[in-house]
Amino acid sequence: MQNDEFKIIEVKDRILEDNDSVANAVRSRMREKGVFLVNLMASPGAGKTTLLARTIRELKDIYRIGVMEADVDSDVDARTVAEAGAKVIQLHTGGSCHMDAEMTRKGLEEMGVDDLDLVFLENIGNLVCPAEFDVGADKRVMLLSVPEGDDKPLKYPLMFQVSDVLLVTKTDTAPVFAFDFERLRANVDRQRARTNQASGRLPILPLSARTGEGFDAWIDWLRTEVDAR
Amino acid sequence: MQNDEFKIIEVKDRILEDNDSVANAVRSRMREKGVFLVNLMASPGAGKTTLLARTIRELKDIYRIGVMEADVDSDVDARTVAEAGAKVIQLHTGGSCHMDAEMTRKGLEEMGVDDLDLVFLENIGNLVCPAEFDVGADKRVMLLSVPEGDDKPLKYPLMFQVSDVLLVTKTDTAPVFAFDFERLRANVDRQRARTNQASGRLPILPLSARTGEGFDAWIDWLRTEVDAR
Numbered sequence: 001m002q003n004d005e006f007k008i009i010e011v012k013d014r015i016l017e018d019n020d021s022v023a024n025a026v027r028s029r030m031r032e033k034g035v036f037l038v039n040l041m042a043s044p045g046a047g048k049t050t051l052l053a054r055t056i057r058e059l060k061d062i063y064r065i066g067v068m069e070a071d072v073d074s075d076v077d078a079r080t081v082a083e084a085g086a087k088v089i090q091l092h093t094g095g096s097c098h099m100d101a102e103m104t105r106k107g108l109e110e111m112g113v114d115d116l117d118l119v120f121l122e123n124i125g126n127l128v129c130p131a132e133f134d135v136g137a138d139k140r141v142m143l144l145s146v147p148e149g150d151d152k153p154l155k156y157p158l159m160f161q162v163s164d165v166l167l168v169t170k171t172d173t174a175p176v177f178a179f180d181f182e183r184l185r186a187n188v189d190r191q192r193a194r195t196n197q198a199s200g201r202l203p204i205l206p207l208s209a210r211t212g213e214g215f216d217a218w219i220d221w222l223r224t225e226v227d228a229r
Numbered sequence: 230m231q232n233d234e235f236k237i238i239e240v241k242d243r244i245l246e247d248n249d250s251v252a253n254a255v256r257s258r259m260r261e262k263g264v265f266l267v268n269l270m271a272s273p274g275a276g277k278t279t280l281l282a283r284t285i286r287e288l289k290d291i292y293r294i295g296v297m298e299a300d301v302d303s304d305v306d307a308r309t310v311a312e313a314g315a316k317v318i319q320l321h322t323g324g325s326c327h328m329d330a331e332m333t334r335k336g337l338e339e340m341g342v343d344d345l346d347l348v349f350l351e352n353i354g355n356l357v358c359p360a361e362f363d364v365g366a367d368k369r370v371m372l373l374s375v376p377e378g379d380d381k382p383l384k385y386p387l388m389f390q391v392s393d394v395l396l397v398t399k400t401d402t403a404p405v406f407a408f409d410f411e412r413l414r415a416n417v418d419r420q421r422a423r424t425n426q427a428s429g430r431l432p433i434l435p436l437s438a439r440t441g442e443g444f445d446a447w448i449d450w451l452r453t454e455v456d457a458r
Contacts, residue, residue: 043354044356044381044385045374045376073383073384073386074383074386076383095361126357127273127355128324128353128358129358132324145376147274147374147402148273148376155273155302155354156273156354157301158301176404176405
């Protein structure tokens with residue numbers, strides 16, 4: 001299936017005992033090609049697409065950017081990021097609530113990465129299952145929106161344990177929500193202390209993709225990581 | 230495991246070919262006992278617990294109410310609803326991203342329903358997997374919060390197809406979000422027209438559990454359903 005702007009590919013969830021070995025192969029292959037792969041994860045409606053669209057607009061003159069939009073259905077987000085100036089492919093997961101390494105490998109192959117420096121996988125909106133699957137990304141970036149609340153690390157521990165950076169989005173709406181950044185910090189630290197999967201203290205970057213507040217810190221973090229690839 | 234206020238039970242996801250037959254058995258059993266069971270589903274942070282706490286406070290002199298709090302981890306929500314005046318049991322799903330019928334059956338057995346009229350299952354915060362499992366409830370109640378956006382039916386179709394009522398929560402925050410109720414209505418109707426699983430036109434009830442705006446319509450809907458049990 002294809003339209004003018006981007007391909008739409010059906011990817012199916014398979015029970016793979018060797019997800020981690022496929023993930024490692026994806027990571028090696030992308031490093032050989034000089035492509036930095038980001039796995040972007042969050043709840044439905046946390047602002048992944050809005051973040052991506054602004055990130056693409058700010059960085060498209062510096063990096064060649066690709067986006068794999070994973071969705072159970074529809075292609076609304078793919079249109080938005082294509083308009084922002086990225087190479088885009090839409091992945092339909094056929095009901096699966098997460099992406100795994102093989103689905104990611106197939107998506108990268110279908111999109112083609114030879115003309116790219118930076119690729120984002122916009123994972124399915126879900127705080128549970130995507131955290132369980134290494135897709136072969138260099139970094140896992142998690143979004144938590146202010147409206148969701150500062151208690152979420154208590155209820156979805158694995159996502160906060162495996163992520164490499166946490167972007168707290170929609171900070172422009174903070175006046176109408178009771179969101180406490182110190183409590184979030186304490187909840188995150190407490191969950192990461194419970195596991196050996198966490199890679200040290202989680203950087204927490206508050207931002208608004210609508211107003212641009214705090215966005216520079218995210219762009220700096222990302223550029224540092226991509227340039228070290 | 231137990232504390233002063235409520236039990237905490239570990240329930241595990243099992244691959245059950247006969248989920249639907251267990252669901253039907255749960256439904257029959259609850260009807261025999263005169264218990265109305267609601268399956269409450271939403272994204273993380275959509276306001277399930279705040280809705281429940283206010284609902285319990287408004288109805289606890291009319292119905293004897295029980296709540297099964299399903300979480301991957303933690304018991305913060307169980308404390309909140311216990312304080313509101315319901316009988317509460319905490320279910321830990323051991324990593325599973327949804328409740329199925331057997332997990333629900335076990336939860337009801339552990340909680341005990343002989344002293345109850347109305348039981349809520351607060352499902353895992355997830356718009357994908359919980360929609361796939363009939364847990365044996367009389368009604369499926371879905372929440373969508375204003376901050377999540379009016380496009381969600383396009384991306385999580387099944388949830389909007391199988392639900393019996395849609396509560397749009399956090400309407401008090403509408404001034405800071407661009408949420409269009411007419412677009413939501415159109416997106417919902419379009420998805421339900423695509424399937425034969427939908428039970429007619431989905432009632433959409435906007436409300437704020439914080440201010441109480443619109444809450445009467447939800448209470449009326451619920452009382453009508455419970456009294457017809």
